[in-house]
Amino acid sequence: MFHSVGRLGHMSALPLDPSEHRSGALLDHLARRMRLRAESVLAPLGLRPRHLVALTVLRAGGGISQQALASTLEMDSTNIVGLLNDLEAKNLVERRRSPQDRRRHVVELTEDGAKSLKEAECALAGAEDEVLGALGPAERETLYELLRRAATTTPVLCTEAISEVDADAC
Amino acid sequence: MFHSVGRLGHMSALPLDPSEHRSGALLDHLARRMRLRAESVLAPLGLRPRHLVALTVLRAGGGISQQALASTLEMDSTNIVGLLNDLEAKNLVERRRSPQDRRRHVVELTEDGAKSLKEAECALAGAEDEVLGALGPAERETLYELLRRAATTTPVLCTEAISEVDADAC
DNA sequence: AGGATCGTCTGTGTTGCACCAACTATTTAT
DNA sequence: ATAAATAGTTGGTGCAACACAGACGATCCT
Numbered sequence: 001m002f003h004s005v006g007r008l009g010h011m012s013a014l015p016l017d018p019s020e021h022r023s024g025a026l027l028d029h030l031a032r033r034m035r036l037r038a039e040s041v042l043a044p045l046g047l048r049p050r051h052l053v054a055l056t057v058l059r060a061g062g063g064i065s066q067q068a069l070a071s072t073l074e075m076d077s078t079n080i081v082g083l084l085n086d087l088e089a090k091n092l093v094e095r096r097r098s099p100q101d102r103r104r105h106v107v108e109l110t111e112d113g114a115k116s117l118k119e120a121e122c123a124l125a126g127a128e129d130e131v132l133g134a135l136g137p138a139e140r141e142t143l144y145e146l147l148r149r150a151a152t153t154t155p156v157l158c159t160e161a162i163s164e165v166d167a168d169a170c
Numbered sequence: 171m172f173h174s175v176g177r178l179g180h181m182s183a184l185p186l187d188p189s190e191h192r193s194g195a196l197l198d199h200l201a202r203r204m205r206l207r208a209e210s211v212l213a214p215l216g217l218r219p220r221h222l223v224a225l226t227v228l229r230a231g232g233g234i235s236q237q238a239l240a241s242t243l244e245m246d247s248t249n250i251v252g253l254l255n256d257l258e259a260k261n262l263v264e265r266r267r268s269p270q271d272r273r274r275h276v277v278e279l280t281e282d283g284a285k286s287l288k289e290a291e292c293a294l295a296g297a298e299d300e301v302l303g304a305l306g307p308a309e310r311e312t313l314y315e316l317l318r319r320a321a322t323t324t325p326v327l328c329t330e331a332i333s334e335v336d337a338d339a340c
Numbered sequence: 341a342g343g344a345t346c347g348t349c350t351g352t353g354t355t356g357c358a359c360c361a362a363c364t365a366t367t368t369a370t
Numbered sequence: 371a372t373a374a375a376t377a378g379t380t381g382g383t384g385c386a387a388c389a390c391a392g393a394c395g396a397t398c399c400t
Contacts (some may be wrong), residue, residue, distance in 0.1 A: 022291040022298060023310070024204045026317035031201030033193045033244055049198055050387080056195040066347065073244055074203055076389055081348060095347095103346040103397045116292040121192040128192060132320050140193070143316045146309055147196035150302050220356085237377065246358055251379060265378095273366045273377040 030131060037127035046090065047118055054083055055117045058093060058109045060152055065104045066095075092116050200301060207297035215290055216260065224253055228263060228279045230322055235274045236265075257309045262286050 038049045057072055058064075066084065070077040085106060087093040092113035098104035109117070132140055200282055208219045227242055228234075235255065240247040254277060257263040262283035268274035279287070 021311060021314045022294050023302070023314045024208055024221045024291075024298060025219070026314070026321045027197065027201045027204055028208075028249050029227070029243070029321050030317060031197045032223075034197055036244055038194055048386095049195070052195045053199050053202075057199070067345090072194050073199070074206055075387095077347080078349085078390080079388060085348095101346080101398070105347065106266050121194075123302070124192050124194050128194060132193070134319050134322070135316060139316055139319075141191060142312065143320075144191045144193045146188070146305060146313045147193050147200060148314075149309075150313075151196045151199050151305050235377075246361085247378080248380085249357065271367070271377085275378070 033131045034127060037130060038124055041123050041127055042120060045116070045123065047116075047120060050083065051087060051092075052117070052120055054087065055092065055109065055113060055120075057151075058107060059114065059117060060148075061109045063106055065098070066107060069107060088111070092114075203301045204297060207300060208294060211293050211297050212290060215286070215293065217286075217290055220253065221257060221262075222287070222290055224257065225262065225279065225283060225290075227286060228277060229284065229322075230318075232278045233275070238278060239277060258281070260286075290293055 019100045035049045038052070042048060042052065052068070057069065061072075064072075066080050067077050069084075073080070075083075084093060084095065086160065088095060090112075091110055094108050094110050095105040096108070098106045128140075132143070135143065182219040207218045208222070212218060212222065224239070224243065227239065231242070234242075236250050237247050239254075240250045243250070245253075253264065254263060256314065258265060260281055264267075264280050265280050266278070268276045298310075302313070
């Protein structure tokens, strides 16, 4: 129960060691639990979790090219095509040629898309209640805000500026 | 662009509609980004993201049966077998027959397992920096705490008690 | 013109899973 | 004692999400 200690001798204070507080696995676990429920909830709407992710990203930063979408979604661009085909077939997104560069497709959420996304999110309330049941409303809002900010990182960059300060803490 | 406001209006009156603040898609998105990086970081250690998830769960509530593990992981129990085979082959977990019910396997983290988990978490620091770059240390700790609490729900139950209050809010 | 870039289409392969069936060891119920 | 239920294991099937590669048309930039 009162494991190790050692590890970071100096830096005195800091009663608990935050060294192992990595969110990765927890994120994975909760995302999975959420996705399992989301699948069945979303199925009647003809949507899948990854469609929701795409729509959410598009709502946050609409009007982007497909490769920009591929980059923020971190998916292969060839698979983005099929994803957008699905969404466009349902009239949830629109592909328009960019006037600046007519090779580009500017992808944007349609009104139907925004509406559908909102509906889906409402439908997911129950699923979220099950998965985040241990959290109160205020905490869920905090969580949402943190996730939203983390997800809305500047598309490409940062990386390489920091990440040295605590490199030796491990 | 400057929609700030809210943030921490300390929730008094709840002026904004929190109706669409569903974390599901964001959770999915961030988990994916994290997993992509985790895969390459973990590969040299012979581990995969899902192994980390299992180890994390076992550290939190060790000494549980395989089907209990399957239940909290929400995976099919047949697939748990292979997962545990991997971990046991590496001496990270131990399967012991339960004295109470000798059909059961009590699964527990070994010392090596705890050590390995900790190492892996340290190795993931860089990945987390990339994914959670927009969040400061205190925010990350808050996030971790929220995720941890959400992930550590009482194994089976809750569900059915609540989820009616805000059902009409949608 | 020539080369690079964006999107599209068509494959191929891998992987994580769910699901089914059958089998053993063990407990529990009759 | 016999039957039924349960925990774990093994093997197989199938699907969906991808990553990756090749080829193509359209378009931009020299």
